Structure formats: structure tokens, C-alpha cells
Amino acid sequence: MRSDSVNSTVVYNITQLTDIVDRMRSQLRLAVIHGGDKTQPGAVIYPTHNPRSTKTYHTVAKDIAEALGELGFKQVSLLADDMTLPQTLETQGIHLAWLNTGGVQGYDPVCHTPAMLEMLGVPYIGHNPLNSSILDNKHAFKRELQALGIATAPFVVSHPFQDPFNPETDGQFQRVFADYSGPFVVKPVSGRASVNVFVVDDWRDLGEAVATIHRITANTALIEAYLPGREFCISVCGRITYRQGAFEHIPKPFAFSAIERILEADERIFTSMDAKGMTANRMRLLSSQDESERELRSQLEAIAQQIYRAFNLSSLVRIDLRRDSQGQLYVLEANPKPDLKRPTPSQTSLVAQGLQDCKMTYTDLILSLLGDRLYHLLNYQPNLIPHLQRMMLP
Numbered sequence: 574m575r576s577d578s579v580n581s582t583v584v585y586n587i588t589q590l591t592d593i594v595d596r597m598r599s600q601l602r603l604a605v606i607h608g609g610d611k612t613q614p615g616a617v618i619y620p621t622h623n624p625r626s627t628k629t630y631h632t633v634a635k636d637i638a639e640a641l642g643e644l645g646f647k648q649v650s651l652l653a654d655d656m657t658l659p660q661t662l663e664t665q666g667i668h669l670a671w672l673n674t675g676g677v678q679g680y681d682p683v684c685h686t687p688a689m690l691e692m693l694g695v696p697y698i699g700h701n702p703l704n705s706s707i708l709d710n711k712h713a714f715k716r717e718l719q720a721l722g723i724a725t726a727p728f729v730v731s732h733p734f735q736d737p738f739n740p741e742t743d744g745q746f747q748r749v750f751a752d753y754s755g756p757f758v759v760k761p762v763s764g765r766a767s768v769n770v771f772v773v774d775d776w777r778d779l780g781e782a783v784a785t786i787h788r789i790t791a792n793t794a795l796i797e798a799y800l801p802g803r804e805f806c807i808s809v810c811g812r813i814t815y816r817q818g819a820f821e822h823i824p825k826p827f828a829f830s831a832i833e834r835i836l837e838a839d840e841r842i843f844t845s846m847d848a849k850g851m852t853a854n855r856m857r858l859l860s861s862q863d864e865s866e867r868e869l870r871s872q873l874e875a876i877a878q879q880i881y882r883a884f885n886l887s888s889l890v891r892i893d894l895r896r897d898s899q900g901q902l903y904v905l906e907a908n909p910k911p912d913l914k915r916p917t918p919s920q921t922s923l924v925a926q927g928l929q930d931c932k933m934t935y936t937d938l939i940l941s942l943l944g945d946r947l948y949h950l951l952n953y954q955p956n957l958i959p960h961l962q963r964m965m966l967p
């Protein structure tokens with residue numbers, strides 16, 4: 574399988590990747606992993622608190638597993654990431670895992686399963702433990718964005734179990750918001766789908782909003798300037814894509830589905846998907862026909878690609894952004910496990926909505942993510958996949 578590729582750092586090229594994936598369809602034992610349920614007997618030793626709003630993402634994991642089946646992978650399991658997982662991975666002889674989980678409970682739950690898989694030696698499609706944690710802690714991500722010179726709304730944090738937050742005595746708040754008196758957004762640092770996100774118009778009400786977040790999450794609260802402008806998102810993944818029947822190696826991370834989220838007149842923040850499903854009339858793909866939209870799209874793509882590279886990401890993220898009153902774009906967050914729901918006639922996802930424009934289907938995206946991960950592991954981290962290397966021996 575080794576080639577005399579012109580590019581000395583790449584051992585396996587796209588043609589070889591195609592052959593490898595073809596062979597793996599019958600041999601590879603895959604597991605798509607969704608969040609476990611701590612209330613089930615035998616799931617955990619002691620059920621505890623989850624500072625992140627709990628969701629198992631089981632339905633979407635099923636969509637991914639079914640798509641892998643349609644792509645010809647013969648052995649695909651659907652597993653929960655509870656304490657039975659390591660044993661099940663071993664007994665089922667799983668070669669490669671696909672992480673579609675936000676974790677079960679405890680602090681930084683999004684990094685628990687990748688960390689455990691690192692320890693077990695099972696490779697996975699998903700983010701490494703450090704990136705999972707950074708991306709799922711909005712304040713940590715924003716501090717890195719600031720260091721990279723990528724615009725994000727001015728912010729301060731308030732940790733729980735310390736003195737109550739008081740904007741009048743908080744030195745950092747006084748410095749950051751010296752010339753700004755509101756409105757603000759107060760939200761959990763680790764959250765999802767606009768759950769527990771509050772707009773606070775008067776700085777005098779910040780203490781109460783922060784205390785509410787502390788009470789509900791027992792975790793850090795983020796206080797940032799409210800951005801009143803239009804809201805956008807864009808998805809980005811690696812440079813190996815699959816479309817129209819073939820893998821491609823493109824020059825930059827693949828940024829796609831540049832979307833404006835449609836806010837109603839009285840909707841100051843995007844209403845949670847939990848309360849209002851994600852339908853096509855809540856989003857609008859940025860057009861490639863209109864010049865100003867093309868320009869905006871390129872701007873979003875450039876930010877997404879910069880983030881993908883700067884964090885050395887290894888799988889899909891969806892970046893949420895919003896404009897201020899002057900039209901300047903600011904990054905709100907990058908979602909480490911964006912919704913990968915398979916689109917239906919009535920429901921869609923912010924990731925899948927733009928695929929058709931890229932001449933891709935949902936299964937093409939799933940194969941792109943798998944192909945990109947395999948390409949990376951085979952070429953750059955072969956020491957992480959001795960069992961897959963053995964599988965490829967003639």
C-alpha cells in the first residue's frame with residue numbers, strides 16, 4: 574500500500590484512500606457513540622450533576638450509523654458512552670469510533686469519551702480531549718480567539734463558589750466595560766441550543782442573571798456585550814471531501830453551509846431548538862449570486878478556516894457568529910458536536926442545509942468526515958492505529 578508519492582510527507586494519497594475505504598467496508602467494525610443516560614441501572618457508579626444541559630443525541634447517532642450502513646459499512650454498532658462502553662468496545666472488537674456525544678455527567682463532559690478512547694487506544698472521529706474542552710468552554714475558546722486576533726464579543730466571566738458577582742466592584746468588568754453600559758448577554762460557558770441564555774439590558778440586573786446561571790449549572794457564567802446585528806453560522810471540516818462519487822483533497826479546510834439565522838422581529842436571541850425545531854424557514858443560505866453575500870460568505874469561510882487551522886482541529890465544527898450595530902462580525906462560539914441530523918422534508922440542520930450547493934449529499938458528508946480522519950491517521954499518526962495498519966496488510 575505504500576507509495577512513492579511526490580509529497581514525501583504523505584504515504585497514502587487519495588487513490589489509495591479510496592482503495593482502503595473500499596476494503597474497510599466489509600472489515601471495519603465501527604461504533605457510533607451517543608450520550609449515555611445516567612439514570613439507567615449500570616450506566617454510572619453514582620449519578621451526579623451535569624453542568625451542561627443534558628441530551629443524549631441518540632437520534633442523530635442513529636442517523637449517522639444508518640448513513641454508514643448505506644455507504645456499505647457492514648458492521649456498525651450504536652453504543653452509549655456510559656461505564657459499559659470500554660467493555661463493549663472490547664467484546665465487539667470495535668476498530669474505530671464515531672463520537673456523537675456530549676458526555677454523561679460531571680465537569681467538562683464533552684472531553685470524557687475522547688479521553689477514555691485515547692487511554693483505550695481506540696481511534697475516533699471527533700475532537701481530541703483538549704480541543705473538546707476548549708470548544709465546550711466558551712470563555713476558554715474566546716481567550717484563545719483574542720490571542721489569535723479573531724474578533725469575539727468583549728466579555729468577563731464569573732465563577733461559582735466565589736463572592737457573588739457585582740459589576741460595581743469587579744475590576745475586570747470595570748476595565749472591559751468602561752465605556753459600555755448594556756445590553757449584555759449572560760450565558761453558561763458550557764451550554765447548547767440557547768438554553769439558559771439571557772439578555773440583560775441594565776447592568777444592575779447582571780448579578781441576578783449570573784446567580785441564576787450559577788444556581789442552575791454550578792459552573793462559570795459568561796457576561797458579554799449583546800450584539801444586535803444579523804446572526805450567521807458556518808460549518809468547517811478537514812481537507813478530504815467526498816462528492817460526486819470520489820474523494821478530493823482540497824487546498825483549505827472545507828467550509829460550507831454559510832447560513833443566516835432568521836430572527837423574528839421580537840426575537841433578540843435565537844430561540845432554542847428545544848423549544849422551536851430547526852426548520853428551513855429559520856435559516857437562509859447565503860446566496861452565491863449576490864455580490865455582497867458572496868463577499869460575506871468568503872469572510873465567514875476565511876474565519877472558519879483560520880479557526881480550523883489555529884486549533885489544529887480534526888473534525889467538524891459549526892461556528893456561530895453575530896454582527897454588531899456597525900456590521901462587524903464576531904465569533905460567538907464553535908460547536909464541537911454540531912447537529913448532524915439527517916435532513917427530512919420537515920426538519921433540517923444548520924450543517925446539512927448547504928450541502929446541495931456543494932453538490933454533496935448527507936452520506937457524502939459522513940464519508941468525507943470518515944475519509945478525512947482515516948487519511949490523517951494513516952499519514953500522520955500511524956502509531957495510533959496499529960490494528961488498522963494490520964488490517965491493510967495483504
Ligand SMILES: Nc1ncnc2c1ncn2[C@@H]1O[C@H](COP(=O)(O)OP(=O)(O)O)[C@@H](O)[C@H]1O
Pocket residue numbers: 726758760764765766767768770797798799800801804841842843844893895905906
Ligand atoms: N453576545 C451575544 N449577542 C447577541 N446574541 C447572543 C450573544 N451571545 C449569544 N447570543 C444569542 O444566543 C444564542 C446562543 O448563544 P451561543 O453562544 O451560540 O450558545 P449556545 O448555542 O451554546 O447556547 C445565539 O445563537 C445568539 O442568538
Ligand SMILES: [Mg+2]
Pocket residue numbers: 766767893906
Ligand atoms: Mg450556538
